[in-house]
Amino acid sequence: MILPIPIQKMIDAFSRLPGIGPKTASRLTFFLLNAPEEVAGDLADALHELKAGTVDCPICYNVTSAGRAECEICASPERDPGVVCVVEEPLDVLAMERTGGFQGRYHVLRGALSPIEGVGPEDLTIRELTQRVKAGGIRELILATNPSMEGDATAMYIQQQLSNVEVKVTRLARGLPIGGDLEYADQTTLLRALMGRQEMV
Ligand SMILES: [Zn+2]
Numbered sequence: 025m026i027l028p029i030p031i032q033k034m035i036d037a038f039s040r041l042p043g044i045g046p047k048t049a050s051r052l053t054f055f056l057l058n059a060p061e062e063v064a065g066d067l068a069d070a071l072h073e074l075k076a077g078t079v080d081c082p083i084c085y086n087v088t089s090a091g092r093a094e095c096e097i098c099a100s101p102e103r104d105p106g107v108v109c110v111v112e113e114p115l116d117v118l119a120m121e122r123t124g125g126f127q128g129r130y131h132v133l134r135g136a137l138s139p140i141e142g143v144g145p146e147d148l149t150i151r152e153l154t155q156r157v158k159a160g161g162i163r164e165l166i167l168a169t170n171p172s173m174e175g176d177a178t179a180m181y182i183q184q185q186l187s188n189v190e191v192k193v194t195r196l197a198r199g200l201p202i203g204g205d206l207e208y209a210d211q212t213t214l215l216r217a218l219m220g221r222q223e224m225v
Contacts, residue, residue: 031057083156085132085149087114097129104128106163110153110182112136112170115207120168123215128166131156136174137181145181154185164192166221171200183224194221 027035031053038049056064081088081095088095097103097117107128111117112135120126133148145151157165167182169175183193197220200209209217 084108084130085134085152086117086130102127105161107166108156108162108164109166109168110179111168111206112175112178113207116168116170116205119207119209119214120218123211123218125215125218128164133169133178136169136172136178138174148178150182150185153182154189157186157189157191162191164194166218167193167195167224168206168218170205171196171198179224193224195224196221 034053034056035046035049038044038052039046041049044052056067077090078087079090079092080086081092081098083094083098086095086097092099104127108131109120109126109128110131110133111120112133114132117130117132120130131149131153133150133153135143135148137143137145137148156162165182165186167179169178179195186193196217198217199220200206200213200217206214
């Protein structure tokens, strides 16, 4: 069956999204085609605003609303600037916030070291992190990268980079599902891993 180009383009665009195969992409496309005008319109508006309406926080690299000088957490006087939790992705910040057990601030690496996928230190915000620590005022750095090979390697690399700096470096306790993402860990497990964090030596 030869599909009209706009339909094929939509299917191709959906197919590039994580977790969406060709069948789901086709189903979504035909759903939108047959749905009331405003359903597709709202989606188009949301897609446009997603990029245009957000920026990276220049301090922690979490995502925030465009026009803000810094994100809500970096700007909050109620959050302890002396304790910084280092995570891979903005979604991990959400996971940590859901535990309700963390009152410090964050640093989002924007990924993890992965030689196989060609991700090196310069692709992440590691230099920005070490500069932030060297600037002073941070007592503890909690390395909350994922419990995976990449996450562990990233944590060790950061620890090495900071070996000459006066700061306590801790790692989340074991017990999180190995190889899994922080964002999929349940709140209780993540909170327990946070409370049981241990100094890296
Ligand atoms: Zn921030």
